[in-house]
Amino acid sequence: xxxxxxxxxxxxxxxxxxxxxxLLLMVGKNFGMSSNLRTMCTICGADKSAEFFKFDWKKxxxxxxxxxxxxxxxxxxxxLLSLDTSVAITENTIAxxxxxxxxxxxxxxxxxxxxxxxxxxxxxxxxxxxxxxxxVGFGARYAGGCTSGHAISGLSNLQIPSLIAVIGFFIxxxxxxHFLFPLIF
Amino acid sequence: xxxxxxxxxxxxFGITMFKSEAASWFRIYEMFRFESFHMYGIIGxxxxxxxxxxxLIKRVPIKSFYGxxxxxxxxxxxxxxxxxxxxxxxxxxxxxxxxxxxMFTLVGAGYIxxxxxxxxxxLGTFVYGLLKDKLPH
Numbered sequence: 001x002x003x004x005x006x007x008x009x010x011x012x013x014x015x016x017x018x019x020x021x022x023l024l025l026m027v028g029k030n031f032g033m034s035s036n037l038r039t040m041c042t043i044c045g046a047d048k049s050a051e052f053f054k055f056d057w058k059k060x061x062x063x064x065x066x067x068x069x070x071x072x073x074x075x076x077x078x079x080l081l082s083l084d085t086s087v088a089i090t091e092n093t094i095a096x097x098x099x100x101x102x103x104x105x106x107x108x109x110x111x112x113x114x115x116x117x118x119x120x121x122x123x124x125x126x127x128x129x130x131x132x133x134x135x136v137g138f139g140a141r142y143a144g145g146c147t148s149g150h151a152i153s154g155l156s157n158l159q160i161p162s163l164i165a166v167i168g169f170f171i172x173x174x175x176x177x178h179f180l181f182p183l184i185f
Numbered sequence: 186x187x188x189x190x191x192x193x194x195x196x197x198f199g200i201t202m203f204k205s206e207a208a209s210w211f212r213i214y215e216m217f218r219f220e221s222f223h224m225y226g227i228i229g230x231x232x233x234x235x236x237x238x239x240x241l242i243k244r245v246p247i248k249s250f251y252g253x254x255x256x257x258x259x260x261x262x263x264x265x266x267x268x269x270x271x272x273x274x275x276x277x278x279x280x281x282x283x284x285x286x287x288m289f290t291l292v293g294a295g296y297i298x299x300x301x302x303x304x305x306x307x308l309g310t311f312v313y314g315l316l317k318d319k320l321p322h
Contacts, residue, residue: 010226013205017227018234020198025242027190028249030258033286037310044307052314062191067289069195074293076196077203085294087206093215110210110282110291115298126301128280133288133302135277137309140285142320143270144260147284150271151228154260156235161260161267168271169278170217176279177217184280 005083021152029062032149034140036060036067078109085109100185128184135172143168187251202290210282217279266322277309 021031039060046053086107097105104112119125140146143165154162202208216224242255281302291299
């Protein structure tokens with residue numbers, strides 16, 4: 001049973017994700033996490049500002065429970081099912097990240113240079129987190145879904161719109177890493 | 186009972202996101218540099234199994250655990266919203282290193298600054314809702 005404390009290989013994780021999508025279908029729901037962000041907007045009163053947020057959010061309560069589960073799962077995964085959470089990315093990536101100033105590469109789960117608690121007072125780190133989050137939220141809703149809704153659910157159902165969205169995800173990601181990162185970091 | 190099933194599915198999802206390292210900023214960075222097969226293996230194998238399961242549900246008259254028919258909603262046909270929205274999402278995914286599922290997993294894992302990412306993602310969703318009619322779909 002020691003393998004469970006190690007990082008899980010892709011051939012375990014990938015089929016598990018498909019299984020999660022299957023379980024959600026089997027309880028009559030669809031796998032899609034970003035729609036929760038819209039629900040949270042409505043709960044906060046965004047329905048008073050835009051038509052887009054006028055919907056019965058209680059019908060989406062099930063998905064908020066999935067979110068709660070994802071939080072609990074994160075706690076279990078990191079605190080109960082891991083001995084060492086550092087991520088063994090390839091040497092090339094580590095060297096490359098170190099040259100950008102990410103010294104925690106190879107020895108942490110998230111870069112302490114962005115996600116360390118002391119970074120909460122660092123303006124640049126804050127700006128990166130705020131901008132990153134904003135684009136994720138804006139883009140996911142604009143595209144009508146995120147990695148779970150398009151890359152997993154949509155593509156599994158052979159939806160061309162999802163393929164276009166996933167190609168968009170990669171164009172954006174590649175531009176960010178290859179062209180914008182050298183300017184930002 | 187149903188509530189408990191959603192919670193359990195969420196927990197399995199959260200554990201899988203953390204243990205697969207798909208919730209790690211480093212893995213996302215590595216993926217966009219094409220320097221490891223890991224993330225492609227995860228998405229690829231999820232898709233392969235996913236396609237088979239979806240086809241199975243469609244071909245075999247299978248009902249949900251609660252006896253209801255399983256319905257798939259086809260996505261609306263369009264190009265611009267998926268491409269433009271996708272690009273904006275990708276920029277954010279690479280920068281924050283987290284997508285809307287793993288974000289919540291990371292809260293449970295105890296990374297406080299991820300709350301800023303979540304708050305901004307909600308804000309981004311709100312701004313999209315305000316601008317929706319002015320954007321090309």
